[in-house]
Amino acid sequence: MPELQYSFTEKKDTRSGFGDALLTLGQTNPEVVALCADLTGSLKMTDFAQAYPNRFFQVGIAEANMMGIAAGMTIGGKIPFTGTFANFSTGRVYDQIRQSIAYSRKNVKICASHAGLTLGEDGATHQILEDIGMMRMLPHMVVINPCDYHQTKNATLAIAAYEGPVYLRFGRPKMPVFTDPNQPFEIGKAITFIEGTDVSIFATGHMLWYAIEAQAELADQGIKAEVVNIHTIKPLDLKAVLDSAQKTGCVVTAEEHQIFGGLGSAIAEVLGQCLPLPIEMVGVNDRFGESGTPDELLKKYGCSTLDIVKACQKAIERKKTFNQTKAALV
Amino acid sequence: MQNDYQALTNIASQVRRDIVRMVHNAGNGHPGGALGCTELLVLLYFDIMQHQKDFTMNGDNEDLFFLSNGHISAVWYSVLARSGYFPVEELATHRKINSRLQGHPTTHEKLPGVRIASGSLGQGLSVAIGAALTKKINEDSRWVYVLMGDGEQQEGQIWEAAIFAAHRQVDNLIAFIDLNEQQIDGGTEQVMANRDLSAKYEAFGWEVFACDGNDLEALKTIIEQAQQGQNNGKPKMILMQTVMGQGVDFMMTGHHWHGKAPNAEQANEALAQLKETLGDF
Secondary structure (H helix, E strand, O other): OOOOOOOOOOEEEHHHHHHHHHHHHHHHOOOEEEEEOOOOOOOOOHHHHHHOHHHEEEOOOOHHHHHHHHHHHOOOOOEEEEEEEHHHHOHHHHHHHHHHHHHOOOOOEEEEEOOOHHHOOOOOOOOOOOHHHHHHOOOOOEEEOOOOHHHHHHHHHHHHHOOOOEEEEOOOOEEEOOOOOOOOOOOOOOEEEEOOOOEEEEEOOOHHHHHHHHHHHHHHOOOOEEEEEOOEEEOOOHHHHHHHHHHHOOEEEEEEEEOOOOHHHHHHHHHHHHOOOOEEEEEEOOOOOOOOOHHHHHHHOOOOHHHHHHHHHHHHHHHHHHHHHHHHHO | OOOOHHHHHHHHHHHHHHHHHHHHHHOOOOHHHHHHOHHHHHHHHHHHOOOOOOOOOOOOOOOEEEEOOHHHHHHHHHHHHHOOOOOHHHHHHOOOOOOOOOOOOOOOOOOOOOOOOOOOOOOHHHHHHHHHHHHHHOOOOOOEEEEEEOHHHHOHHHHHHHHHHHHOOOOOEEEEEEEOOEEOOEEHHHHHOOOOHHHHHHHHOOEEEEEEOOOHHHHHHHHHHHHOOOOOOOOEEEEEEOOOOOOOHHHOOOOOOOOOOOOHHHHHHHHOOOOOOOOOO
């Protein structure tokens, strides 16, 4: 078993990081209010709802109405946090978000749990894999996908202090807790977790942990992978992406999302514009998910540690060819 | 704040002139619904509402108005300009490039008086409920008003909002439906009959009122009646019977002037029926 650069003593769900931070915000920021569409327990909003009943709004199974109410509540200075599953936070209410929140530049925090494949057994109707793409296309929208409990907690605190619409995406399963709880969350600032020279792995959300596992396996093969956490997909930390890519010469992206429209696309857009390099995308390739355990799904849909390892090997091979071709041409 | 009805009637006549001239000037737009809702907006902004000329997005301690059926923006822009939110001359830019007076209202151009974008239908009631909830939390006793279309009642989100407002006792909200019984494809009865909106809202737990929406006195009486129930736990709905195109005889003919601009000849014919009272822009 290769030696990991990061360790953990417990596993926790990212949604609990959100719930705990929301409770903190209840105390520290009197303008924070929360709305939920009949998923209070799943979103870990119960503590806030009990502690601040006058600032919690149960809207029932009516997500479109929830987005409109949240937009309206900003008029008068409230900072609304909406909570439901990622699917119902985006695709179901795209036009409400587009007109009443993004276009109108309202200070609403759209907080979305159960994103991606790792929602598991409920299957494809609930496993949204397109949400990052949809939210990223909206002008004014900030898109964040934190990687573990601490980062989700700190991201939740950070977005309350930011003025403007935000999409915060997190998940259901318990994941290793490995980031520094005291590291402040800077919106739009990528974090290099492991430095390397042979390939850059840009990972977001739960996939960061698998990227760390992949780095260790690659190290055993003599490959030095750099692991960069892109917790904010929009605005993308262009400097961090370009600096790392330039150093290593090839790129792998890892996300629990379609490879179209999400992190992979965002990075390919940047590299395509100013630094064309071999890029391999780890993510779901133009398919809907299905029922299964999170681990089974990640393996079946090409989002496992092994898939990142293979993508890195392939990217490095392509880099060699790329460099040879370039040398022959220039 | 009190104006006599003659003064309000004069303002309404000028607002109707503005609407006709704005839509003609742009070469397209939505005159019918705008003309039909002129009495309501004039009454709200020049008599009923307590509002500040110095616009703030938060609108603390003032009455708020939201236009959910954003396509009738011409009447709102005219009333906002005529009540001092921005220069009247700016009405000439409506629907043109680089204008703050977009085809449908928006906030991103920072036009004073507008607090949220509207146009994609069915969203304004939810927004108004949100603003009303914030007023309650802030212990701000002013009212929130929202206007919707009758065709707009076909949007599902309206009914999500209707359930919520009653359940959560949003009693500082007064909603209006412009019952002109017309929509783009024809009469509302033919396209998608709303049936008994009064009974529907009552069943949802609202306090429902009805009046002639083109009669200033009737409108004022009914709004004051609705205001009596400030703390009665019920959201208020005023079903306002109007005529699409009101004030211009050849536009008062069903749905045909929902989204069509008058040509020069038609504009002149319309303006001949509307007295210039405050000076054209």
